Amino acid sequence: MSTKDRFDRQFKGVVNALARSVAEATDEEIVEDAKASGFNLEANAAELKAMFLDTAKKFQKRKLIEAKEAYGRQVQRLQQTSFQLPQSPAERQALLQSVVAQQAQRGNVLTAKFRDFENMSPTDVESLLQELGALGLLPADPQKPNE
Amino acid sequence: MADKSPRRVPEERAATPEEVHAAIESLSLADWARLRKFADYYIVLLGEKAGDRRGKDLLHVAFERLLQRMRKWDKTKVDFMGFLYGAIESISDGWSKKKYSPTEQPVLAAQLVQEADEGELSDPVEEFVSTEVSPAQMLLYNETLSQIEVLFVDDPEVLKVLEAFQEGYDPASTRDFWGLSQKEYNTIIVRMRRTIERAGILDPTRGVRHVH
Numbered sequence: 001m002s003t004k005d006r007f008d009r010q011f012k013g014v015v016n017a018l019a020r021s022v023a024e025a026t027d028e029e030i031v032e033d034a035k036a037s038g039f040n041l042e043a044n045a046a047e048l049k050a051m052f053l054d055t056a057k058k059f060q061k062r063k064l065i066e067a068k069e070a071y072g073r074q075v076q077r078l079q080q081t082s083f084q085l086p087q088s089p090a091e092r093q094a095l096l097q098s099v100v101a102q103q104a105q106r107g108n109v110l111t112a113k114f115r116d117f118e119n120m121s122p123t124d125v126e127s128l129l130q131e132l133g134a135l136g137l138l139p140a141d142p143q144k145p146n147e
Numbered sequence: 148m149a150d151k152s153p154r155r156v157p158e159e160r161a162a163t164p165e166e167v168h169a170a171i172e173s174l175s176l177a178d179w180a181r182l183r184k185f186a187d188y189y190i191v192l193l194g195e196k197a198g199d200r201r202g203k204d205l206l207h208v209a210f211e212r213l214l215q216r217m218r219k220w221d222k223t224k225v226d227f228m229g230f231l232y233g234a235i236e237s238i239s240d241g242w243s244k245k246k247y248s249p250t251e252q253p254v255l256a257a258q259l260v261q262e263a264d265e266g267e268l269s270d271p272v273e274e275f276v277s278t279e280v281s282p283a284q285m286l287l288y289n290e291t292l293s294q295i296e297v298l299f300v301d302d303p304e305v306l307k308v309l310e311a312f313q314e315g316y317d318p319a320s321t322r323d324f325w326g327l328s329q330k331e332y333n334t335i336i337v338r339m340r341r342t343i344e345r346a347g348i349l350d351p352t353r354g355v356r357h358v359h
Contacts, residue, residue: 007288008280010313012192014295015349017312017321019188021336022181023232029337030177033184037344045179051203052171052210056164059214 083133089122096125099132099139156219162227167213167220170227178228182206185232189239190351194284196243201351209234294348305339308332 025033034041086092120128132138162170174182186202186209193200209231212218218237220230280288292313299305311321322332343349 007285007292009315010292011288013312013315014292014309015188015192017308017318017336018340018343018349019185020318021340022184022188023228025181025337027175027177030180033337033341033344034180036341039180041176041180044183045174045176048179048183048203048206049171049174051207055207055210056168056171056214059211060164 078131078134081130081134083130083138085126085129089125092122092125092129093118093120095138096129096132099129099137103137156221160221160223161216161219162222164214166222167227174227181228182231186235187351188349189235191349193239193243194287195281196245197351200242205235205238206231208238212238291348294346295343298342298346298348299339302338304335305342308335308339 022030031041033039086095129138183202183206186205188202190197190200190202190205209218212234213220213230218230218234220227225233296306296309299309307325308321308327311324316324318332318336321327322329327335
């Protein structure tokens with residue numbers, strides 16, 4: 001295709017070649033270019049490197065903030081999730097024992113704080129059941145612990 | 148459409164943030180100069196569509212897209228410099244397709260990139276494709292080419308090479324067409340580059356981008 005009268009294409013051909021020549025130039029040629037045009041190599045490198053490092057730093061910071069926000073949302077979701085638990089403390093205690101036993105049977109060892117549940121306060125039992133519910137470890141109908 | 152979605156580079160071949168950091172640290176003074184000048188040339192190519200952007204802005208966007216993993220650097224295929232050159236070319240190409248309005252406030256394209264719910268990045272700039280060049284910009288390209296030719300009225304070797312470039316020949320085809328050795332070609336292109344640079348014709352802060 002002729003580039004006659006397509007000055008944009010002609011111009012692009014020239015500038016592309018010049019850009020490529022810079023990319024392929026030796027270090028010595030680049031230093032000579034800089035001397036010839038008064039281009040400050042050190043100042044240029046310092047400016048661009050600082051821009052790259054600053055951009056990377058801001059990006060990392062943003063990722064960290066996003067991760068913290070996602071964690072906060074997750075915690076909030078867990079806190080807002082409420083399960084219909086059995087009414088009486090004894091039934092809740094039984095449900096907790098049942099869940100721990102089921103998990104143990106499946107080879108899932110729950111943390112040490114679950115082992116001493118007979119001495120837990122009713123509030124702690126309820127709180128633990130809510131956590132287990134949020135983790136999807138409660139039976140479909142927690143009101144019937146043996147199902 | 149260029150540069151719309153993350154390149155399909157397998158995760159195990161994509162450079163890690165630590166590797167990117169190491170690559171930055173390893174760049175020499177000459178490398179940084181190459182990057183600046185390479186990006187400046189691509190800003191000049193954009194003409195009026197560059198708005199107030201400079202080569203540094205183009206480099207910044209290229210690097211941001213690497214961090215966002217919108218473009219991944221396949222370290223097994225290309226070095227860091229090669230990756231950045233490719234990104235600069237691609238981003239500049241995307242910007243060149245953007246419709247130009249002299250009344251619009253120019254913004255960095257990176258500021259327009261938005262993340263969808265699935266985490267996919269979209270760049271609205273690339274949704275508005277326009278390959279048209281305004282008559283004023285076309286005239287300016289013509290004038291700039293004339294100014295470059297005038298610089299070399301007494302240098303037939305450079306004029307020959309310039310003619311080939313204007314016809315769309317790449318460096319290898321240009322060497323073949325004119326029967327130039329690599330060494331002869333290098334000597335000519337370096338002379339051309341330095342003369343044009345000294346004349347300031349392709350300085351991105353003036354010339355081809357502003358229509359008066």
